Amino acid sequence: MLYSKDHASVNELTKKALSILSEIFDKSDSIEIIIVEDDLIVNKNPMREMGIHGDNFVKRIKRKGMSRIHLLKGVTHSELKQFIADIATTTGGIKSYQHIKTGVVDVHIGNVEIDSLNEDFDAEDLSSFTSEQIAKVREEYNKISPFKKLNIAGFEEIVVKFLMMLQKKVNILKLIKPPRSFDQYSYTHATNVAVLTIFQAEVLGLREDMLHDIGIAALLHDVGKLLIPKDGLNKEGSATGEEKIKLHPLYGAQYLANVDGLTRLAPIAAFEHHLRYDGQGYPELKTGNRKQHICSQMIAISDFFDTLRSTSLYRTSLGVKEMISLIRTKDEGAFNPFLVNNFTRAMHLAIS
Numbered sequence: 028m029l030y031s032k033d034h035a036s037v038n039e040l041t042k043k044a045l046s047i048l049s050e051i052f053d054k055s056d057s058i059e060i061i062i063v064e065d066d067l068i069v070n071k072n073p074m075r076e077m078g079i080h081g082d083n084f085v086k087r088i089k090r091k092g093m094s095r096i097h098l099l100k101g102v103t104h105s106e107l108k109q110f111i112a113d114i115a116t117t118t119g120g121i122k123s124y125q126h127i128k129t130g131v132v133d134v135h136i137g138n139v140e141i142d143s144l145n146e147d148f149d150a151e152d153l154s155s156f157t158s159e160q161i162a163k164v165r166e167e168y169n170k171i172s173p174f175k176k177l178n179i180a181g182f183e184e185i186v187v188k189f190l191m192m193l194q195k196k197v198n199i200l201k202l203i204k205p206p207r208s209f210d211q212y213s214y215t216h217a218t219n220v221a222v223l224t225i226f227q228a229e230v231l232g233l234r235e236d237m238l239h240d241i242g243i244a245a246l247l248h249d250v251g252k253l254l255i256p257k258d259g260l261n262k263e264g265s266a267t268g269e270e271k272i273k274l275h276p277l278y279g280a281q282y283l284a285n286v287d288g289l290t291r292l293a294p295i296a297a298f299e300h301h302l303r304y305d306g307q308g309y310p311e312l313k314t315g316n317r318k319q320h321i322c323s324q325m326i327a328i329s330d331f332f333d334t335l336r337s338t339s340l341y342r343t344s345l346g347v348k349e350m351i352s353l354i355r356t357k358d359e360g361a362f363n364p365f366l367v368n369n370f371t372r373a374m375h376l377a378i379s
């Protein structure tokens with residue numbers, strides 16, 4: 028045991044925790060905390076930069092094999108004190124109390140109950156719906172120029188349409204499409220990545236306004252590809268095609284950082300979607316301890332999935348199950364393992 032429940036630091040922590048909780052309880056009747064690897068999601072809101080106390084909390088909860096904590100209004104000082112003492116011990120589990128329930132996160136498919144996926148839409152309806160959205164993405168993409176500020180209204184409209192389809196419990200796999208031609212690739216890819224990422228976020232149980240922001244960020248994740256100057260990038264010698272393309276996260280993030288009314292997630296995801304979960308990937312990070320935002324982590328998984336799907340067009344075509352197993356067996360450290368689990372399990376349910 029690190030310290031007993033009457034130890035001064037437990038008292039101190041309990042007081043601090045109660046004052047933070049009572050502020051949240053002013054606005055809500057309960058607090059749901061979900062732990063996704065190193066991230067905390069509090070009332071469906073991913074928290075970032077939690078500081079040393081937050082990191083410690085996550086580590087301790089994970090050590091106890093827990094990933095979901097539900098705090099109900101009315102939680103008492105003594106319950107909280109006992110709970111914090113439970114977390115602080117190195118042995119034993121965490122008990123549930125009258126106002127504190129603990130457990131593990133399971134794939135709960137948010138509002139999408141896979142069993143009751145809506146089959147009212149026939150394949151043709153869905154195919155023309157998605158084609159329409161891809162055409163709109165193309166229209167919006169064609170307006171993009173490094174010399175003009177982006178107007179996000181069109182992109183927002185597209186995301187709202189997809190959210191409406193999700194509410195109607197449409198099988199998400201029917202909304203993603205292989206690109207018909209090379210010319211169509213970037214619009215189809217942006218649309219697929221948006222749909223797949225909204226799906227992941229919904230399965231994770233994130234709030235609807237977050238789904239909207241995540242959808243916009245996903246639609247724009249590769250926007251930097253349109254903004255790379257055609258001529259050489261450095262004066263000494265021109266950069267190779269590959270070097271140039273690796274700059275798209277940077278160009279995208281710079282461009283999106285100045286757009287009015289756009290969620291902060293968009294420049295963050297544009298910048299981070301080629302980072303790996305272990306901090307490798309590109310652009311190389313100068314500071315060692317910055318980690319990828321959970322939304323960028325989801326976009327990275329969707330991006331990989333859709334790229335597999337598209338490239339498999341030119342090889343023997345891969346089935347969804349094979350793609351899922353390729354994501355699962357991708358080298359350790361590429362993706363957040365919890366999110367891979369979340370994504371692949373939900374995909375399995377959606378196709379079975």
Ligand SMILES: [Fe+2]
Binds near residue numbers: 248249275300301
């Ligand atoms: Fe990219």
Ligand SMILES: [Fe+2]
Binds near residue numbers: 248330
């Ligand atoms: Fe991409």
